[in-house]
Amino acid sequence: MTNQHVLNQPLVLQNGVVINNRLCKAAMGEDLAKKGKITPQLIQLYEAWGKSGAGLLITGNVMVNKNAMGGKGAMCIEDESDIQALKKMANAAQKNGAQLWMQINHPGRQATTSINKETYAPSVVPLKPKAVFGIPKELTHNEILEIITRFGKTALVAKKAGFKGVQIHGAHGYLISQFLSGLTNKRIDEWGGSFKKRTRFVLEVYREIRKNVGKEYPVSIKINSADFQRGGFTEEESIKVIKLLSKEGIDLIEVSGGNYEKASMVGQELKESTKKREAYFSDFIIKARQATETTLMLTGGFRSVQAMADSLRENELDIIGMGRPFARNPIVAEELIEGKIASYPIPKIKTGVKMIDKKGFLDITWHTHQIKRIGNGKQPNLKVSGWFILRKMIKESIFSRK
Numbered sequence: 001m002t003n004q005h006v007l008n009q010p011l012v013l014q015n016g017v018v019i020n021n022r023l024c025k026a027a028m029g030e031d032l033a034k035k036g037k038i039t040p041q042l043i044q045l046y047e048a049w050g051k052s053g054a055g056l057l058i059t060g061n062v063m064v065n066k067n068a069m070g071g072k073g074a075m076c077i078e079d080e081s082d083i084q085a086l087k088k089m090a091n092a093a094q095k096n097g098a099q100l101w102m103q104i105n106h107p108g109r110q111a112t113t114s115i116n117k118e119t120y121a122p123s124v125v126p127l128k129p130k131a132v133f134g135i136p137k138e139l140t141h142n143e144i145l146e147i148i149t150r151f152g153k154t155a156l157v158a159k160k161a162g163f164k165g166v167q168i169h170g171a172h173g174y175l176i177s178q179f180l181s182g183l184t185n186k187r188i189d190e191w192g193g194s195f196k197k198r199t200r201f202v203l204e205v206y207r208e209i210r211k212n213v214g215k216e217y218p219v220s221i222k223i224n225s226a227d228f229q230r231g232g233f234t235e236e237e238s239i240k241v242i243k244l245l246s247k248e249g250i251d252l253i254e255v256s257g258g259n260y261e262k263a264s265m266v267g268q269e270l271k272e273s274t275k276k277r278e279a280y281f282s283d284f285i286i287k288a289r290q291a292t293e294t295t296l297m298l299t300g301g302f303r304s305v306q307a308m309a310d311s312l313r314e315n316e317l318d319i320i321g322m323g324r325p326f327a328r329n330p331i332v333a334e335e336l337i338e339g340k341i342a343s344y345p346i347p348k349i350k351t352g353v354k355m356i357d358k359k360g361f362l363d364i365t366w367h368t369h370q371i372k373r374i375g376n377g378k379q380p381n382l383k384v385s386g387w388f389i390l391r392k393m394i395k396e397s398i399f400s401r402k
């Protein structure tokens with residue numbers, strides 16, 4: 001079988017659901033919603049990605065509470081009020097055979113005070129700079145239960161709107177990650193303390209979603225291989241969580257890493273040994289494979305058909321996740337599968353100022369700019385400089401202050 005054939009094999013999930021091939025557009029926040037609502041730009045974007053050639057598309061993280069927004073332009077689904085637009089979005093993405101899954105998230109302390117009156121987290125452990133993120137309030141037991149209910153509600157709306165699956169955002173330092181990590185979860189009640197208690201929140205979120213969407217509907221999670229911070233979520237803990245969720249019956253586990261403090265998800269501050277391989281968390285995925293029979297996806301760094309096909313042939317994983325290539329080239333999956341390109345390298349976005357370039361936000365904002373262009377019916381403009389994006393960010397942050 002050629003490398004392209006390997007990528008083009010259908011993937012059958014344990015529940016019998018079939019994904020057309022082994023490429024997934026991983027979740028990328030679109031910044032195109034208005035007050036949380038679906039816009040024509042979002043529909044246009046997903047129509048474009050529906051033709052990308054990827055068998056699976058995962059939305060950018062969708063909020064469960066308009067008072068806890070991860071970004072100003074993030075989608076927020078609290079009820080069925082926006083279901084008609086959601087249906088259009090799901091249809092636009094899926095009419096050519098791809099599946100669209102909704103990623104569901106609560107930002108916890110990774111939420112700015114410029115767009116949120118207050119922020120909430122498992123414990124009062126502020127994220128720096130405090131001027132941007134404020135000091136989070138510790139969630140009460142009842143508030144935790146309310147958030148769990150919200151995850152379930154949003155998932156049910158996704159199902160009713162025709163999305164073919166959902167993904168829990170359990171990675172990148174957001175609320176679920178905050179509960180899992182001993183650095184951010186200092187609670188001594190039933191939601192924290194021991195490792196087992198730190199895992200309760202993610203398990204309850206999964207169970208609530210499953211209860212609402214039923215046994216046959218694909219439910220996935222994106223989880224960190226580790227936070228790469230001393231005292232934080234470790235690889236060993238991640239493997240244990242993977243085992244727990246597999247036992248519960250989760251359908252697909254996507255592996256990533258990092259958070260706002262260490263943006264390993266986009267390849268920043270990785271160990272030298274990790275950088276030698278194309279995919280960032282490739283050592284970890286092998287350990288995960290030994291720990292579970294659940295379908296596995298790895299996201300971060302994959303660029304060449306060769307590396308993707310090798311990982312699939314070696315049975316290290318079942319499906320390849322890619323983010324940034326889809327922001328630069330909305331038909332990248334088709335070009336890879338059809339052999340038009342052998343690889344899609346991503347150059348580093350730079351300003352030349354080390355302090356800025358080593359952080360992940362510039363890279364993420366540069367790619368968000370391209371995603372917004374696609375949503376507005378334009379082609380990505382790969383000539384846009386890091387400086388242009390930085391200036392834009394500064395301007396927007398000044399105007400968004402209360």
Ligand SMILES: Cc1cc2nc3c(=O)[nH]c(=O)nc-3n(C[C@H](O)[C@H](O)[C@H](O)COP(=O)(O)O)c2cc1C
Binds near residue numbers: 027061300322364368
């Ligand atoms: C602009 C942008 C937005 C992102 N938004 C999300 C998100 O909403 N949810 C998520 O799980 N990951 C998000 N990510 C991370 C990607 O899903 C992916 O893990 C990361 O880009 C590494 O994959 P890549 O090397 O193929 O880009 C985002 C990345 C970028 C560049």
